[in-house]
Amino acid sequence: MAELTGVVGIGQTKYAAKRAELSMPGLLREAALRALEDAGLTWNDIDAVVIGKAPDMFEGVMMPELFLNDAVGGAYKPMLRVHTAGSVGGSTAVVAASLVQSGVHDRVLTVAYEKQSESNATWALSISMPFSVATIAGAGGYFAPLVRGYIRRSGAPDDTGIRVAVKDREHALKNPLAHLQLEDISFEMVANSPMLWDPIRYLETCPSSDGACAMIFANEELARQAPNPVAWVHATEMRSEPTMFSGRDQVMPQATLDNAASLYKKAGIQNPREEIDCAEIYVPFSWFEPMWMEGMLFAPTNEGWKMTYEGATKLGGELPVNCSGGVLSSNPIGASGMIRFAESALQVRGMAGEHQVDGAKKALGHAYGGGSQYFSTWIVSSEKP
């Protein structure tokens, strides 16, 4: 029933702590114009626009898509704004793709962004509400206890997180758009960086970035006219569960397991570790790589860390993960999920430049958010399903 849909254009801004030379509309346009150029299209070729970002309070604008819409060519077109917590970049891509997959539109532009330099995300995430005690310091404060829970149950070596951080930071050196470029990155450098939210060290965390990411989707017929290779969407999936309930597994939520199983079923994948060539996974704190290796069914329960340890997730390894440098290297929050989706598409299009995985044909894009409760994922391929 779903129309075959392809990614025909991708545009990303340079990610940096401050893109002070650009306004918010300017930031979105930089990404959108690059996507149009990649697709060989103009604004007039776009039927609808889907905008995604994390909480409005990050920039202090209520429903900012309303004032941003015409900057990305959305004037007098349908426009949607998605917000699903940290997974929003991924969910936004899923919604944009669905507009073409459903046959409702032929060509859709989607843009996700965050301009963290115009805001204070830790403040916005930790606003003291009456009747409660403020004890959770930002996202790190929320996720650190879960990381500890993972270490306890899996018996993973303490330095697993350090190894992930070193790997992703090495990958970032091959991605000129990545925000953090640490030329002298080493195991010692990460190990000796300050402990922030024990057991999470400074260099095991993500930065605050400005940036936007855009993609253009087209139906099969129009995708065939694209000047550059197409990434075909094989399947998309989303799952959500409540933040808290009695007996909830916060470390390995049912939502991630259900999401993975359903995604692979839709994409006709029997053995994800064998059939998927590379993955872009939402890893805002290094320990979430081994956790989501299990959460995406690449590794058996409590054995995700072994993939990191064995080097399987390195560029050149068995299943390269976050060849772009990942969220650890660039984190414009609302866009971070979409960057995962876009980078997975770049890989199967063979357009990832220096961080290209040789011969990548099938890739996974992944995002999660909230209290490890929102998941959105997709499978893209250089080949039609």
Place this chain on the structure above:
Amino acid sequence: MRDVAVVGFTQSESVRRERDRNEVEILIPVIHELKTRAGITSEDLDFVCSGSSDYLAGAAFAFVSGLDAVGAWPPLCESHVEMDGAWALYEAWVKIQMGYADLALVYGFGKPSMGDLPLTMALQLDPYTTMPLWPDAVSIAALQARLCLEGGVLSERDMAEAAARDRRNALDNPNAQVAGDFRAEQILSEPYLVSPLRKHDCAPISDGASAVLLAAGDRAKEMCERPAWIRGIEHICEPQELGVRDLTRSRSTEIAAEKAGVGAGKVDVAELSAPFSHQEILVERALGLGSDTEVNPSGGALAGNPIMAVGLSRIGEAADRITKGSANRAVAHATSGPCLQQNLVCVLEG
């Protein structure tokens, strides 16, 4: 295109201030009643989508707690728009069209009484050039009304007639917040609130929530004796800047109405979400409605305005009339942004 219908609708009362209940507690009975009436559990839902705004709650991720009212277990295929629930319904309709879902729950909720709504809405404007002036939502709408009056597009009497009609219609709506047996003369004799708007020209500030069930094809027929089939659903967004668009008409509503096929047949009932009387007239005209259409039998947004749910409620109210057999063809409208910036039009048939 697949046949998709509204097969259920519930809403809370619209009230100026929910003193005791928080947003989730407002939502819980609305969703619970919808599921109970339809005889379904969360496991039957292929997709769930909601609409709400963080700024109404003054907290990031305010929508997350909304999930607690649904019972998202086993985990649900679920999404959220930072828009009125009418657009959440649109997203759900798309999901059904692509074959990823047959039954979807949509809800919207807002508790604007927690803050200063007209002032908060100023944060929707361009943050570099307009918002720092803090123009509140009523004043912005008043500028538009003035343009309409000076341009001879409509008169203060037209506005008063629209407001009075909504007030009278709302007498039959147990969920309405503002109702009364008003006449235009009465309204015109009242002082201005923000000239040229009088109190009756403005929608109230309402706390509330609503929810809709959407089903495809045979599933809809099984669940509902007379489903309200969605024959067209379209939405269009204009640029926001007030100086670059004609504020005396609603161009985006016109385009959406044409694409949705409003004019393809007689419209028995129209439910409009315009929060100001002059905007209601502009929308009515943009939809091309004639004198044979009953407008806002519920009283519309002027009778109850639970922001982020009010547009979804219009679809629900219109569908309800089809389901109950009092209308064969209905049009529902939702809006967002200053001066009718973004509009959604939905055509429903029995």
Place this chain on the structure above:
Amino acid sequence: MSEQESDANEPVEMLRMPVELDYTYSAGTSASRFLRAFAEGKLLGQRCPVDGKVYIPTRGSCPQHGVPIDGEPVEVADKGTLVTYSIVRVPSENIPLELPYVAIQVVLDGADTAMHHVLSECELEDVHMGMRLQAKWKPREEWETSVGNILYFIPIDEPDAPYDSYKEHI
């Protein structure tokens, strides 16, 4: 004027636009009952009507089953087990605690849900999962309808809870 002219080609890179909005919150019907009891030093939870699990605090519904939780309150103890924790060394402008502090999830005896709080009066190297804790209350005359009546948790001299007894709360 001339100064402005000389800056005409300089980009404006940052505006200060302070936003101050006041909100009036209601805790909600369910949490209000919990908070009123708290002002009297009592910790009240409620059972989910589907599986009987005790939620504290309740928010009016069972997030898992989507049913209203409106049954009789269940009193739970002010001591419990540390489920997991983090030693926080990052300042946050919203959190008035001295660094480093220990952010914890604690499951109170008689409750089936863990809550976020803070551990104090404990050497950092002694903090571990499964340790038994007791609430440290403010002086009685300072109690109000706030969870702030409990200042923090402190370790007590009881044997650790076995991992299997609390692992479902992580």
